[in-house]
Amino acid sequence: MYNSVGKRVPRYDGIGHVTGRTQYVSDVKMPGMLVCKTLRCPYHKARIRSIDVSEARTSPGVYAVITKDDVPHNLFAMVPDHHVLAEEITRYRGQNIAAVAAASRDAALDALARIRIEYEELEPVIDPEEAIKDGAPQVRPEGNNHLFDGNSLTRRIRRGNVEEGFREADFIVEGRYTTPSQEHAPLETCCTVAYVDAPGRLVIHSKAQGLYFAQGDLANVFQLPLNRLKFIGGTIGGGFGGMNSIHTDHIAGLLALATGRPVRFALTREEEMLFSTIRTPWIFRIRDGIRRDGVITARQVSVLHDCGAYTELGLYAVEKNANLIAGANLIRNLEVDSRMVYTNKMPSGSMRGFGVNVGQYAEQVQLDRLAHTVGISPMEIRFINAFHTGDKNHTGNELASVSTIETLQKVAAMSGQTLPEKYLAWSSAPLSPNTNSGK
Amino acid sequence: MSQILRFHLNGNPAEVMAGEAETLLDTLREGLGLTSPKCGCNRGDCGACTVILNGNAVKSCTVLALTVEGKSVWTVDGLVDGERAGEPEGGESPAPRSLSGHKLHPVQTAFHEYGAPQCGYCTPGMVMAAVAFLDRNPSPTEEEVKDALSGNLCRCGGYKKYVQAVMAAARGEFDPLPERSGRNV
Amino acid sequence: MIRKGRGMATVYYPTGFNGGGDPDLVSLRIKVDGTIDMTNASCEMGQGFKSVAIQMAAEALGISESLITIDNTNTDTAAFSMDTAGSRSTYIVGLASISAAEDLIRKIVTFAAGVLGVDASELKYEAGKVFRASDPDSAMTLAQIGAASTYGGVFIIGVGGFLPPPGPPRDPETGATIPSRSMAWGSTVVDVEVDDETGVVEVVNLYDCYDIGTVINPLMAEGQVDGGDVQGVGMGLFEDLSPCFPKNLEIYASNYTDYIIPTFMDIPRHSEIEFIQSHDPYGPFGAKGCGEMVANTQPPAIVNAIYDAVGVLVDSLPATPEKVLRLIDEKRKTG
Numbered sequence: 024m025y026n027s028v029g030k031r032v033p034r035y036d037g038i039g040h041v042t043g044r045t046q047y048v049s050d051v052k053m054p055g056m057l058v059c060k061t062l063r064c065p066y067h068k069a070r071i072r073s074i075d076v077s078e079a080r081t082s083p084g085v086y087a088v089i090t091k092d093d094v095p096h097n098l099f100a101m102v103p104d105h106h107v108l109a110e111e112i113t114r115y116r117g118q119n120i121a122a123v124a125a126a127s128r129d130a131a132l133d134a135l136a137r138i139r140i141e142y143e144e145l146e147p148v149i150d151p152e153e154a155i156k157d158g159a160p161q162v163r164p165e166g167n168n169h170l171f172d173g174n175s176l177t178r179r180i181r182r183g184n185v186e187e188g189f190r191e192a193d194f195i196v197e198g199r200y201t202t203p204s205q206e207h208a209p210l211e212t213c214c215t216v217a218y219v220d221a222p223g224r225l226v227i228h229s230k231a232q233g234l235y236f237a238q239g240d241l242a243n244v245f246q247l248p249l250n251r252l253k254f255i256g257g258t259i260g261g262g263f264g265g266m267n268s269i270h271t272d273h274i275a276g277l278l279a280l281a282t283g284r285p286v287r288f289a290l291t292r293e294e295e296m297l298f299s300t301i302r303t304p305w306i307f308r309i310r311d312g313i314r315r316d317g318v319i320t321a322r323q324v325s326v327l328h329d330c331g332a333y334t335e336l337g338l339y340a341v342e343k344n345a346n347l348i349a350g351a352n353l354i355r356n357l358e359v360d361s362r363m364v365y366t367n368k369m370p371s372g373s374m375r376g377f378g379v380n381v382g383q384y385a386e387q388v389q390l391d392r393l394a395h396t397v398g399i400s401p402m403e404i405r406f407i408n409a410f411h412t413g414d415k416n417h418t419g420n421e422l423a424s425v426s427t428i429e430t431l432q433k434v435a436a437m438s439g440q441t442l443p444e445k446y447l448a449w450s451s452a453p454l455s456p457n458t459n460s461g462k
Numbered sequence: 463m464s465q466i467l468r469f470h471l472n473g474n475p476a477e478v479m480a481g482e483a484e485t486l487l488d489t490l491r492e493g494l495g496l497t498s499p500k501c502g503c504n505r506g507d508c509g510a511c512t513v514i515l516n517g518n519a520v521k522s523c524t525v526l527a528l529t530v531e532g533k534s535v536w537t538v539d540g541l542v543d544g545e546r547a548g549e550p551e552g553g554e555s556p557a558p559r560s561l562s563g564h565k566l567h568p569v570q571t572a573f574h575e576y577g578a579p580q581c582g583y584c585t586p587g588m589v590m591a592a593v594a595f596l597d598r599n600p601s602p603t604e605e606e607v608k609d610a611l612s613g614n615l616c617r618c619g620g621y622k623k624y625v626q627a628v629m630a631a632a633r634g635e636f637d638p639l640p641e642r643s644g645r646n647v
Numbered sequence: 648m649i650r651k652g653r654g655m656a657t658v659y660y661p662t663g664f665n666g667g668g669d670p671d672l673v674s675l676r677i678k679v680d681g682t683i684d685m686t687n688a689s690c691e692m693g694q695g696f697k698s699v700a701i702q703m704a705a706e707a708l709g710i711s712e713s714l715i716t717i718d719n720t721n722t723d724t725a726a727f728s729m730d731t732a733g734s735r736s737t738y739i740v741g742l743a744s745i746s747a748a749e750d751l752i753r754k755i756v757t758f759a760a761g762v763l764g765v766d767a768s769e770l771k772y773e774a775g776k777v778f779r780a781s782d783p784d785s786a787m788t789l790a791q792i793g794a795a796s797t798y799g800g801v802f803i804i805g806v807g808g809f810l811p812p813p814g815p816p817r818d819p820e821t822g823a824t825i826p827s828r829s830m831a832w833g834s835t836v837v838d839v840e841v842d843d844e845t846g847v848v849e850v851v852n853l854y855d856c857y858d859i860g861t862v863i864n865p866l867m868a869e870g871q872v873d874g875g876d877v878q879g880v881g882m883g884l885f886e887d888l889s890p891c892f893p894k895n896l897e898i899y900a901s902n903y904t905d906y907i908i909p910t911f912m913d914i915p916r917h918s919e920i921e922f923i924q925s926h927d928p929y930g931p932f933g934a935k936g937c938g939e940m941v942a943n944t945q946p947p948a949i950v951n952a953i954y955d956a957v958g959v960l961v962d963s964l965p966a967t968p969e970k971v972l973r974l975i976d977e978k979r980k981t982g
Contacts, residue, residue, distance in 0.1 A: 027705040027712050028932045031866040033574055035697040035717065040582030041570040041589060043498025043538035050497035067896065116896070150893030172819045180822030201963040204888040206900070208908055209692075210502040210510050210583040210617050232690045233730030238722050249722075257719035260500070260583030261617050262692035263878075267732050292503040293901045301888060342817075343665045346826045351659040359822065368896060373732060375878065379660060380943040384882075384964060387656040387947030391954065401951060405657045405834070419823040422830060424927045424935070426858040427657055430834040433921050434655070434856040438836040507903035577866040580693030580874060608911040615903060618693045619877025620870060621914045 036258065047260045049214040049289060051228045056216065057086055059271075059278050059288035060131035062121040062138055063298060064113040067147035067367040068160070071111055075139040076121060082137050084130030087281040089274075090121045095246040099273055101236075102334035104163075105370065107244055107273045112145070114162055114332035115368050117298030124278040124286050147367035151304065151329035154364045162332060162365040169330065169338065169363040178345050180359035182417055185312075188321025188356030192312025194396045200309070200385035205302040206295070207374055211260025213270040213299060214289040217279035220253075227276055229256040232266040244273050245280065264373035268300040268335050300372025303337065304329045307348070307385035312356075313393045317407040322354045326361040326382070330371045337363060337371030340378030347379045349417045350386040351427050352408035357417055405431055406446050413453035425451040469530045471496075472540025480527035486520075487511045489527040490537065498538045498586040502615070509614030512587035513537050519594035521613070538586040541567040541593065569593050569628065571636040576627035580618035588614050592628050600639055601632055650841050651851075652956025656948040657834045661827030662927075662936030663735040668813035671736075672726040673743040675704060675715075675751045675805040679797045681775070681790030683708065683751075686718045687743065688725035689736045693874075694938055695867030696736050702863055703741040703931055707748030709774035710789070726806075734936025737863060738829065741931025742809035751805020758796050758803060759787045829927045831935040833857035835944035837915070839952040846972030848953055850880055853915035855944065860927035860935035872920045872941045879945020881909045884965050 039045035076088040091097050091108040099105055109120045121138055125131035147162075148154040154167045161167060171178040189195060216228040225247060231237035234254040242252050259266060275288035290299065305328050312321035326344060330337035345361045376383075394404040409427040416422055428451045435442050467480040467489065478493040487504070490496045490513070499522050502508035506524040513522045514536040542564045566574070569592045579585040588611065595602070595610040602610070607628045608621075616624065631639065663669055676684045685704050691697050697717050705712040719725050728740070752772045759777040760767035763785065771780045778786035787795075796803045814825030838852040853876055862868045885907040891898045900906035926933030950961045959974035 025706055025932065026709065027702040028861065028863050030702065030712075030864065031577075032698050032702055032712055032864055033866065034577060034579065034695060035701060036582070036691065037574040037577075037579060038566075040579040040585045041538075041566065041573045042542055043586035043589075045582050046497065047500075047583060049501065052495075149896055152893070175819065178822070179820060181820060199962060203886070203890075203964055204892060205882065205886045206888055206906055208617055208903070208906060209581070210500065210508055210615065211581075212502075232692065232732055233728065234688045234690070234722050234725075235727055236730045253721060253723055255721040257688065257690055257721070257725070259581065259690060259692045261581045262690065262731070263617070264732060266690070266692070267730060292505070292507075292903070296888070296901045296906060297899060304892060339665065343661075343826070345822060346665065346824070347659070347661070351657050351832065376660075376939040376943045379658075379939065380882070380946070383656070383658045383943050384947045384950070387658070387944075388950050388960065388962065391654070391951045392960070401655050405655070409657075410659070416830075417822075418817075418826060419821075420825050420827070420830075423828065423929070424858075424860065424925050425830070426832045426923050426925050427659070427834070429923050429925075430832055430856040430858055431657065433923060434834040434836050434854050437854040437856065437919050437921060438653075438838075438852070440836075503903055505902060505904075577870050580695075580870050581691075582693065608914075612911045615908060615910060616877075617908060618870075619874030619909065619914075620693075621877060621909075621911050622873045622918065623870065625911070 045258060047211050047258065048216060048228045048230050048256065049211050051216040053216060053218060053285035056285040056287050057124040057126060057282060058128045058131050059122055059124050059275055059286050060135055061119045061274060062135050063117045064109060064120055065116065066113065066142060066144045067116050067149065068145040069113045070143040070145055071109065071113065071120065072141040072143055078139065079123060079134040079137040082134040084126035085123060085134045086284060087124045087278055088121060088134060089277055089281060094244065094277060096244050099240050099244050099269060100333065100335050102338055105333040105335060119274060122274045122278060124282050149366055149368060151306065151327055151364045151366055154366045155362065162367055167365045177360040177362055178341060180345055180357060180417055183356035185321040185323055185356045185358050189312040191314065191320040193315045194313050195310065196313065196392050196396050197310045198389045198392055200307045200388060202305045202381040202384060204304055205374060207263040207265030209261025209263060209265060212290045212292055212295045215271040215275035216285060216287045217275040218285035219279055219283055224251050224253055225276055225280060226253045226255065227272050229254050229272050230259045230266050231256055231272065232262045237269055237272055240269065241273055241276060245276060263375045264377055265300060268372045270299050298369060300335055301369050302374035302377065303331050303371040305381045307382065309385060309389045311389065311393055313397055315397055317397055317399045317404050319352060319354050319393065319408050321356040322349055324348050324359045328363045329366050330363050331366060331368045333370040335370035336373040340371060340373065344378035344382045346418050348382040348386060350383060351410055353410050353414055354417065402431065402435060402440065402442065406449060411451050411454045427451060467527055467531055469532060470534040472536055482528060484527045485523050486525040486527045486530055487522040490522060496537055496539060500583055500586060509591060510584050510587045512590045512614060514590050514594045519591045538589050541570065567593060568631040568637045568639055569596065572627035572631040576623045576630060578620050578623040578627045580620045584614060584616045588624060596632055596639055604629060648843055650843055650956040651838065652841060652952040653836065653838050654948045654950065654952030654955055655834065655836045656944040656951065658940060658943045659830050659832045660734060660936065660940030660943065662738045662829040662831060663811045663827050664733045665826050666814040666824060667811035667827065669729040669735060669739065670808055670810040671728045671739045671743045672808040673740060673747040674726045675747045677789060677793045677803045679793050681788060681793040683715045684718060685715050686725040687740050688719050688722060688728040689740055690731035691719065694871060695864060698867055699737050699863045700740050700744060704744040704748060706932060707745045734938040734940065737934050738930050738936050739809050739811060741934060743807050745931055746807025746809060747805045750807050754803050754805060755792055758801060759792060762787065762795055828929050829935045831857065831859045831937065831940050833940055833944055835948045837945065837948045837952050839949060839956055841953055841956040841971065843957055843975050846968035846975065848884055848966055848971060850915040850949060853918040856921045856923060857941055858923040858925050859937040860925055860930050861933035862922050862924065863934055868922065868937055869920055871937050875941030876918055876945055877909045877914055878942045880913055882964060883946035883949035885909065887965055
């Protein structure tokens with residue numbers, strides 16, 4: 024039916040990969056290129072009492088030293104609340120405070136050592152369950168709790184009537200699940216080479232997953248019109264969502280503007296692990312009502328997302344998580360209450376599956392608990408509660424092209440499981456009242 | 463203190479200034495401008511910088527440059543350009559060619575045809591680790607391949623196809639494995 | 648003692664940004680020799696974007712993918728892309744490519760009508776040729792059109808875009824909205840071996856069945872799933888930056904020694920992938936998003952398999968040997 028679609032065409036740039044000819048940002052070299060290193064806050068939270076970069080500026084081989092005062096607009100990110108260089112109060116360990124461009128790595132590190140800075144260490148809050156409490160140390164002036172729609176501590180989903188659903192249940196099952204901090208850990212660390220070109224435009228070789236996204240964000244930081252700012256990239260040594268956040272482009276760009284020379288800012292593996300955005304922790308509590316026949320009659324979910332110190336993509340992850348947390352099951356009576364709290368750690372970036380896979384871990388483990396409780400197989404509970412084409416999901420999304428049942432049938436066959444006849448006969452076609460479980 | 467380092471790089475004599483604390487990876491990338499060995503961790507964890515040193519796959523970030531004096535180093539560049547194992551021939555063969563028109567090493571061909579590399583950043587190191595391994599063990603089992611390559615990380619997770627591709631290269635699915643000419647000097 | 652267990656998980660995943668509203672643009676420019684330059688600034692990070700984008704443009708133009716190159720390299724020349732995220736590129740760039748191809752074909756036909764001195768309505772475009780419907784031998788090839796237009800001072804460039812319709816604003820009380828019109832589906836079964844003396848878990852078999860609609864390039868899709876399996880194993884068993892969280896962040900991984908990502912030795916001993924080839928009513932050629940979902944089923948399936956093997960429920964990821972062993976000990980003590 025198709026000519027090109029469906030073909031096993033080898034990778035377009037595969038020859039470059041296997042011959043080592045593919046050029047990544049970290050391979051870009053320019054004549055006279057300077058090296059950037061940054062001064063990072065050693066505390067989870069601190070007040071910068073004073074900072075003096077004058078000696079660093081005169082250090083041998085140094086071309087520029089910048090602090091927050093040198094940033095035209097010191098806020099960036101998808102939700103632009105992240106500081107390019109720290110303001111008076113730092114919010115997480117490793118936050119960038121000052122940046123140096125120098126002729127060599129050693130000269131840059133020497134200059135960092137010559138920055139005179141006086142900190143007052145402040146009490147941080149790391150645990151999200153502590154951070155939501157009244158009187159917890161404040162991560163940001165607006166408070167630790169994100170207010171959804173400007174006024175609500177929780178982001179809600181309401182469907183049906185959970186009290187009725189629980190009354191209808193034969194069993195009530197509760198679970199608490201947590202997921203940890205994860206790092207994207209692409210083999211190529213974050214890297215930027217920035218320079219000013221002949222017509223005076225700022226050009227940035229970037230690892231960004233969204234070149235235009237980064238361009239729009241940083242045009243604001245640099246206060247440049249879009250036609251004075253060019254992003255080059257599009258082939259990167261791994262992203263996994265991490266390169267939806269800006270880690271080096273902003274600072275390298277500022278230093279290129281400050282020096283008029285090419286500047287390279289590459290994170291070491293250690294910096295990337297310790298200080299870049301991460302998949303931040305989540306805590307889920309799920310309370311389910313289930314009938315003896317395996318039908319889930321009610322579900323209550325409470326979610327706490329530890330967003331870290333700045334919003335970055337955390338809010339987006341909460342939205343996506345809430346929409347999908349009830350899983351690929353038709354649940355008629357549902358309450359979801361999600362909260363997002365700020366803590367003194369690296370901000371929540373996006374990471375493959377973000378918001379969704381953490382919730383699906385909790386939901387799918389809980390589902391097996393339900394199966395064990397009523398004494399049916401994990402396979403059966405998934406058949407019984409599966410969505411069908413035409414069903415509305417938990418946010419009222421009418422589902423087209425549904426195939427939970429088909430994937431279950433196939434994966435059972437692949438793994439050598441024999442399904443009961445009735446499940447083999449089921450399909451995801453729209454339910455009529457007489458088919459399947461008749462739920 | 464820098465001094466002159468002389469060694470054989472991809473079959474040709476190379477001469478470059480290198481510092482006492484400089485790694486072979488830095489010398490190759492910075493001193494000699496070869497960007498195929500990649501830096502992923504700079505501490506021997508990831509294998510993106512793997513090169514063949516006197517016939518053995520080594521992580522060039524863990525080798526001090528000055529210790530390779532007089533020795534033979536091969537990078538992925540040498541598989542097609544330096545060694546020129548496969549000169550361009552009549553345009554009949556559908557086999558993939560290097561950008562310079564040369565036949566690829568069977569490991570490279572297999573990696574490409576099996577879709578093993580994803581982002582590609584681990585690939586040059588993976589090629590060299592696989593070539594050095596097949597030089598030593600041309601008819602391996604899958605378990606031996608996994609074991610031999612286990613020092614090379616691929617965060618995209620392309621391991622399965624890498625194993626399949628090395629097995630395909632070993633059984634001569636594309637071209638017979640060449641003699642380990644040169645790379646073992 | 649080694650104990651065997653089997654577990655499973657079923658998920659679904661939206662294609663594109665949450666709530667839609669994330670556009671992409673594509674341009675297709677015909678060159679003098681009839682080859683095509685495609686542009687779109689999505690990022691190639693290993694998922695196979697470039698290959699898949701070219702295949703979809705080739706399909707829409709009815710020509711070989713070898714005639715098409717793609718420029719995604721910079722914000723001066725590559726058409727706008729909102730981002731490379733949210734399992735969106737195949738779907739949205741695909742639909743934008745179809746729209747750009749239709750525009751290119753329209754412009755080619757109009758140009759050919761001028762050259763041939765006929766009305767455009769008399770012409771048909773098929774597989775890289777424009778011809779009079781009544782006389783298939785009257786064809787102009789793309790190469791002829793490329794030369795005649797360029798040297799005739801006519802710039803032929805097909806442009807198109809796609810915007811996933813924005814969902815209604817989320818109802819603050821009920822959460823009602825439309826996150827995505829297109830959903831991908833999948834189920835995974837894993838077999839594990841748990842050493843109940845060390846707590847070490849090994850994934851033995853892994854079976855994935857995913858519905859990502861039409862599979863544009865099976866080689867690239869398999870790569871995505873293989874990678875998902877590996878990253879899923881990492882999330883399920885190994886990856887934790889700060890194992891003492893939330894008590895403190897002082898013990899924190901800073902390298903690949905402390906932050907354990909899977910190696911060759913950690914992949915399932917045996918794995919199989921099947922795609923259910925459904926047809927998404929909205930997606931390009933029936934395709935849905937693939938990238939993220941295929942890394943979601945493994946962690947819960949592994950945890951469920953551990954329960955099947957040794958009867959303990961790991962309710963905090965990852966299922967490290969220490970955690971598994973502590974739970975086994977606890978279970979023994981409480982009988």
